[in-house]
Each structure stands twice: as structure tokens, then as C-alpha cells.
Amino acid sequence: MVRRRIAIGLGGAFLLAAIGFAAASWRPALAPGGPTPAETAPEQVRKGAVLASLGYCASCHTAEDGRPYAGGRGVGTPFGTIYATNITPDPETGIGRYTLAAFTRAMREGVDREGRHLYPAFPYTHYAGLTDPDVAALYAFAMTREPVRAEAKANALPFPFSWRPLLAGWKLLFFREPNIPADPRRDAAWHRGAYLAEALSHCGACHSPRNLLGAEVRTKAYSGGEADGWWVPPLDRSSPAPLPWGEADLTRYLAEWDPLHGGAAGPMRPVVEAHRTVPADEIRALASYVATLYGRGPAGSRTGPVDRAMPADDPAFARGAATYAGACAVCHESGGGAAGGVPYTTSSLGHRTTLRAPDPRNLILVLRDGIAPREHAPGPIMPAYGTTLTPDQTTDLAAYLRARFSPDGPWPRLGETVRDLMRQAPRPGARAESAP
Ligand code: HEC
Ligand code: HEC
Ligand code: HEC
Known part of the structure; x- marks a missing residue:
């Protein structure tokens, strides 16, 4: 009851703030266009392919049994289902009319070419931390996919959540660029891992808790969350994992499977599968950073493995x-x-x-x-x-x-x-x- 009242109260305040802000936050459509030949040079496309794997673009933009990147997979949120769009270069139904500038705005600000605000189910709150060269490589990769004519499915969202201008208010309240840590005591691999985890690979999108309006709670980053009906384990000191996670275990787990800790089974599975096409040093970099997350945050009640005798008479x-x-x-x-x-x-x-x-x-x-x-x-x-x-x-x-x-x-x-x-x-x- 209390939670519901808070939700309604917050919803109302949010609505008012948003209506005022929406008027002031109108974004222009950007001129249609396409890539120049230099923007889709083969080495750019190859680099973009690895980045697309590490950003798990296909896990949302390719539907089950669908054509690659033609959209259609639904992202479940507490408010309803939001469908990933077609990001092949089809001019009518995909992003064929996106210039690099329009693509950059979509990735970093969550605004489509026509100026509409996008839902944060698209993890632009993390992609906002991408470097210019990486956004350009992703653009080269997307614009050289086979164009597929496929209309995006309509989102299943009730009013008022279906009204996109509200997102301007959401962004005002919650959208901050990701904080990519730097630490002079750490090496280059750790810094690479920090960039990947916080920006491109958006680990926190699932591994951090979200507030009532679906924004990640920064102060509780990596203390666990929810994804597609699964409980998402913490990646910080509150982890209840019976075996501690070190860099070597994490490298094995993220690349494929770790014989001791096990392997991914649920929403983590597409993440691990996507790593198959990624160079091993990128995975080691991620593991090097994530291993240090386990030293942060309040301690949980971790105990080592137990295997207890069960009463025979039950x-x-x-x-x-x-x-x-x-x-x-x-x-x-x-x-x-x-x-x-x-x-x-x-x-x-x-x-x-x-x-x-x-x-x-x-x-x-x-x-x-x-x-x-x-x-x-x-x-x-x-x-x-x-x-x-x-x-x-x-x-x-x-x-x-x-x-x-x-x-x-x-x-x-x-x-x-x-x-x-x-x-x-x-x-x-x-x-x-x-x-x-
Ligand atoms: C967690 C799911 C998810 C992931 C991962 C994801 N996207 Fe998306 N993306 C979406 C959704 C959902 C939308 C549509 C949002 C909306 O309708 O407001 C979208 C929209 C977009 C758009 C705007 C397209 C349009 O139709 O105007 C672009 C461009 C895009 N994504 C590119 C990418 C790229 C590149 C990657 C990988 C680096 C990626 N996305 C990864 C869910 C995702
Ligand atoms: C054919 C071999 C096989 C059988 C039979 C099997 N499992 Fe598994 N199980 C696996 C593999 C392989 C994994 C994935 C790697 C890992 O976690 O070790 C796994 C993973 C798991 C996980 C971890 C999933 C996660 O997300 O953490 C649990 C729990 C589990 N199995 C329980 C069971 C139970 C209970 C049964 C019997 C009803 C069972 N398994 C039967 C092979 C098997
Ligand atoms: C789409 C949501 C999602 C994303 C993105 C995601 N994870 Fe996960 N992760 C999960 C879920 C759910 C589990 C629980 C097990 C499962 O799915 O098999 C999990 C399990 C894990 C585990 C095992 C922890 C344990 O104690 O068993 C590790 C480690 C992990 N993830 C690291 C990462 C890292 C690092 C990233 C970013 C590179 C990441 N995850 C991105 C959803 C996600």
C-alpha cells in the first residue's frame, strides 16, 4: 500500500515536472543522409563488429528466429514491453537515413533522427560514455548490415508511459553520463575493463537495482537487480556467492563457463555467448575490473560452500x-x-x-x-x-x-x-x- 502510494505520488510529481519540461525539451529532426565511403571503411566495420558484440546489440535488436538486427525483441520493464527497433540500414523501416551525427545523438542522448525521445530500455544511459571513435565504428558496422524491411512492433505500454515527451522529464531527473573510474594505481587492462563495463557492456543495467521509475540507483551500483523475471546477483561485497570470484574465474565465466562456479543460464547467457567473437584480452580486461567491484560496498553474509546431511525421516x-x-x-x-x-x-x-x-x-x-x-x-x-x-x-x-x-x-x-x-x-x- 505504502509503496503504491509512493508510486502514485511520485508519478504525479513526475507528470507535472515532465509536462513543463517536455515543451522546453523538444528536439529537432536531423537531416536525412547516409554514411560516406570513408565512414564505412572495412577496418571500421571490423572494429565495429567487435564493439557490437561487447555492447550486446544483437541480444535486443535480433528477434528469436528473426533476421539479424531487424528488431522485434521485447524488453520487459515494470511499465510494459518496449520493442527494440530495426537497426539495419533500410531507409523506410530501419536507420538507413541516419547520418553519423543522428546515430551519435541516438546512442549518447537517446533521441531518434526525427527528434523523438527514446526509452531507456535502450541502454543509452551507459552508451553515453562511448568515445567518438567507438560510436563511429558502431555506425560503420550497423550501416553495412544487410538492409531488412521490417516495421518495429508497437510498444505495449499504458498511458501515460506511452507518451514519449514524458521521457524528457525522466532524463532531466535521472540521466547522467556514466562515471568511468580512473585510478593511477591500476593498469591499462583495468581501465579498459572499466570503460567496457560502465559504458559499452552496460553490466549495471542488469546488476544494479532500479528505482520506481526504472532508473538505476547509482549509490547502490552492482548490488544486484532484476532482468526478465530473473534475480540478478550482486557483483559487489554483498554477493552471496559461496565461492569468491577472482579475476581468473571471472575470465573463464565471461568467456564461456567456469568449471567451479558454473556457467550462465538465464539473461546472462546471451552476454557470455556474444563474448565468443571478442578477443580474449577484452574479456580479461572486463574480469580485471569486475574482480575489484567485489571489494566494494557493504559486506553481505557470505559463507563458504556447505553440504549438509539431510534428516532421513522427512x-x-x-x-x-x-x-x-x-x-x-x-x-x-x-x-x-x-x-x-x-x-x-x-x-x-x-x-x-x-x-x-x-x-x-x-x-x-x-x-x-x-x-x-x-x-x-x-x-x-x-x-x-x-x-x-x-x-x-x-x-x-x-x-x-x-x-x-x-x-x-x-x-x-x-x-x-x-x-x-x-x-x-x-x-x-x-x-x-x-x-x-
Ligand atoms: C537492452 C536492449 C538493447 C540493447 C543491448 C541495445 N539496444 Fe538499441 N534499442 C533498444 C530499444 C528498446 C530501442 C527502441 C527504444 C524506443 O523505442 O524508445 C532501441 C533503439 C536503438 C536505436 C534508435 C533506432 C531508431 O529506430 O530510431 C539505435 C540507433 C540503436 N538502438 C542502436 C543500438 C546499438 C548500436 C546497440 C549496441 C551497441 C544497441 N542499440 C543495443 C534496445 C537495445
Ligand atoms: C546433462 C548434465 C546435467 C544434468 C542431468 C543436470 N544438470 Fe544442472 N547444469 C548442467 C550444466 C552443464 C550447467 C551449466 C554450467 C554450470 O552451472 O555448471 C548446469 C547448471 C545448473 C544450475 C546453475 C544454474 C545457474 O543459473 O546458476 C543449477 C541450479 C542446476 N544445474 C541444477 C540442476 C538440477 C536440480 C538437476 C536435476 C533435476 C540438474 N541440474 C541436472 C548440467 C546438468
Ligand atoms: C541482460 C542482463 C545482464 C547483463 C547485461 C549482464 N548480466 Fe551478469 N548476470 C545476469 C543474470 C540474470 C545473472 C544470473 C545468472 C544467469 O543468468 O545465468 C548474471 C550473472 C552474472 C555473474 C555470476 C555471479 C554469481 O555470483 O553467480 C557474473 C560474474 C556476471 N553476471 C557478470 C556480468 C558482467 C561483468 C557483465 C557486463 C560485462 C554482466 N554480467 C552483464 C544478467 C546480466
Whole structure:
């Protein structure tokens, strides 16, 4: 109730501020045009391709089974769904009429060529920190994609959120350039990592909490967030990860998969997949910076891995243990690493942050959807149990895993959450994506 009243109060204040500001914040349309040959030189395009992978452009701008960069994927927000647009150079439906100046304004200020304010579901609050040469390389890459004629899907947003001039007010209140730290004690790789993480790779867009109007809370950067119905773990000292994250583990995790900590399964998966086409030193740079984030912020209640004996006389635990022994132990007790020549076997579930999460969503979602193998390449695989296990079996299994592998006590509302999530269709992005 209190939260709702605050939301309505804030919404009203915001509306008034915005209406006044919108009038003063009108942005002009920029003249149509296209790239000059020098702007799309091959080395620019090659550089832009790597940057596009590190900015995860395809994970939003390519729809499931859609043509590359032709738009269509919906970005879920608490206000409704916002669809990524077609950024191929089709003149009618894409960005074919964008000059470098118009593209730069879109990337850094969130204003399209015609002068309309764009929703921050497009992470321009991070891209605002991109350098001129990097924006130019991204432009070269986008303008040399195959033009696709595809109208952007209409956003599913209720009024007043559907009224774009409001975004001028939002920007006034919340839009600040990203803070890219510099520290004379750190080396070049760390600084490169800081630039990537804060600007291009926008890690905080998912890993930081957002306020009631969807803006990232800067003072709580990297203390965890939400993405597509998943809990997003903190990347700071409040992380509940049972094993600490160091630079070497992070490098392996971000490049592919780490045998000890595990691998990405949910919205982090497209991030890791996109790294496949990125030079290894860029990934090491990211890891070098992110490793230092884990030293920041207030400490959480981190405890090392636990693996507790379960009472033999509890019938629910006995049912969970039986499912675990039959369905999971074959992989999750194989010791980790490429044991016996079998790649991608995994280590104990006691090493997973997932079982230390404040709620059971990530565990239920990975059980429902599994981890699909990559197309055309080996990679971690886990079967989907969404139709194999009943909601009751899933609940017993989850309660058992939590009790055995976490010291944090049972998850609240476990049964209801399992039933809610099992009812929904599998997440469309559950299939591994091919690289951009
Ligand atoms: C998290 C999802 C997401 C990512 C990642 C993302 N975009 Fe977008 N982008 C969007 C959405 C959503 C819109 C439309 C916003 C709106 O309608 O207000 C958009 C709009 C745009 C526009 C304006 C296009 C137009 O139709 O006028 C450009 C240009 C653009 N994106 C380029 C990029 C580039 C280049 C990258 C990678 C560096 C990128 N985007 C990454 C979600 C994303
Ligand atoms: C065929 C092998 C295989 C089987 C069987 C299997 N898993 Fe997995 N599981 C994996 C792989 C591979 C991963 C991804 C890499 C990792 O995290 O180690 C994974 C990841 C996970 C994760 C971590 C996901 C995350 O986002 O942190 C959990 C939790 C999990 N599995 C639980 C289970 C449970 C419970 C079962 C039994 C119902 C099961 N797995 C069965 C192979 C398997
Ligand atoms: C689209 C949202 C999104 C973006 C962008 C994103 N992450 Fe994640 N990340 C997640 C989610 C959700 C998880 C939880 C596990 C999963 O999805 O498999 C996660 C898990 C992780 C983990 C594992 C933490 C743990 O304790 O298990 C690390 C490390 C991580 N992300 C680092 C990064 C870095 C570094 C970046 C930027 C280069 C980044 N993430 C960008 C959503 C995101």
C-alpha cells in the first residue's frame, strides 16, 4: 500500500515536472543522409563488429528466429514491453537515413533522427560514455548490415508511459553520463575493463537495482537487480556467492563457463555467448575490473560452500533426494572440469550462487527451461525439466537443494512460485543464441 502510494505520488510529481519540461525539451529532426565511403571503411566495420558484440546489440535488436538486427525483441520493464527497433540500414523501416551525427545523438542522448525521445530500455544511459571513435565504428558496422524491411512492433505500454515527451522529464531527473573510474594505481587492462563495463557492456543495467521509475540507483551500483523475471546477483561485497570470484574465474565465466562456479543460464547467457567473437584480452580486461567491484560496498553474509546431511525421516526431503539422485547427481556430482575427457561436466551445486539467492526463481527457471547447447558448437548442456517434473516434484527438489546447500533457511512461498513459473510458457530466449 505504502509503496503504491509512493508510486502514485511520485508519478504525479513526475507528470507535472515532465509536462513543463517536455515543451522546453523538444528536439529537432536531423537531416536525412547516409554514411560516406570513408565512414564505412572495412577496418571500421571490423572494429565495429567487435564493439557490437561487447555492447550486446544483437541480444535486443535480433528477434528469436528473426533476421539479424531487424528488431522485434521485447524488453520487459515494470511499465510494459518496449520493442527494440530495426537497426539495419533500410531507409523506410530501419536507420538507413541516419547520418553519423543522428546515430551519435541516438546512442549518447537517446533521441531518434526525427527528434523523438527514446526509452531507456535502450541502454543509452551507459552508451553515453562511448568515445567518438567507438560510436563511429558502431555506425560503420550497423550501416553495412544487410538492409531488412521490417516495421518495429508497437510498444505495449499504458498511458501515460506511452507518451514519449514524458521521457524528457525522466532524463532531466535521472540521466547522467556514466562515471568511468580512473585510478593511477591500476593498469591499462583495468581501465579498459572499466570503460567496457560502465559504458559499452552496460553490466549495471542488469546488476544494479532500479528505482520506481526504472532508473538505476547509482549509490547502490552492482548490488544486484532484476532482468526478465530473473534475480540478478550482486557483483559487489554483498554477493552471496559461496565461492569468491577472482579475476581468473571471472575470465573463464565471461568467456564461456567456469568449471567451479558454473556457467550462465538465464539473461546472462546471451552476454557470455556474444563474448565468443571478442578477443580474449577484452574479456580479461572486463574480469580485471569486475574482480575489484567485489571489494566494494557493504559486506553481505557470505559463507563458504556447505553440504549438509539431510534428516532421513522427512518424507519431503526424501522425495527431493530421490529426484536429485536420479536426475541431477550424474552431472552435478561428477567433480567439475573436463573429467575423463567429457567436456562441461559441472561441480557441486553447493558452489552455485543460485542456491544462495533470496528467492527461488533462478533455480525454478533453470529447471524448467534447462540450458540448451549452442548451435554449431559444443557448450554446457542441461536438460529442461519443465514437462518431466510435476510442480510438486520440483518444489520438493528445490526445498531439498536449498536445505542441503545453503545455510540461509527455506525459501518463502516456494510452492506458489513453482506453480506460477511452471504455468508460464518457456522463455523464448531459452534457446542459446548464435553470435551476432
Ligand atoms: C537492452 C536492449 C538493447 C540493447 C543491448 C541495445 N539496444 Fe538499441 N534499442 C533498444 C530499444 C528498446 C530501442 C527502441 C527504444 C524506443 O523505442 O524508445 C532501441 C533503439 C536503438 C536505436 C534508435 C533506432 C531508431 O529506430 O530510431 C539505435 C540507433 C540503436 N538502438 C542502436 C543500438 C546499438 C548500436 C546497440 C549496441 C551497441 C544497441 N542499440 C543495443 C534496445 C537495445
Ligand atoms: C546433462 C548434465 C546435467 C544434468 C542431468 C543436470 N544438470 Fe544442472 N547444469 C548442467 C550444466 C552443464 C550447467 C551449466 C554450467 C554450470 O552451472 O555448471 C548446469 C547448471 C545448473 C544450475 C546453475 C544454474 C545457474 O543459473 O546458476 C543449477 C541450479 C542446476 N544445474 C541444477 C540442476 C538440477 C536440480 C538437476 C536435476 C533435476 C540438474 N541440474 C541436472 C548440467 C546438468
Ligand atoms: C541482460 C542482463 C545482464 C547483463 C547485461 C549482464 N548480466 Fe551478469 N548476470 C545476469 C543474470 C540474470 C545473472 C544470473 C545468472 C544467469 O543468468 O545465468 C548474471 C550473472 C552474472 C555473474 C555470476 C555471479 C554469481 O555470483 O553467480 C557474473 C560474474 C556476471 N553476471 C557478470 C556480468 C558482467 C561483468 C557483465 C557486463 C560485462 C554482466 N554480467 C552483464 C544478467 C546480466
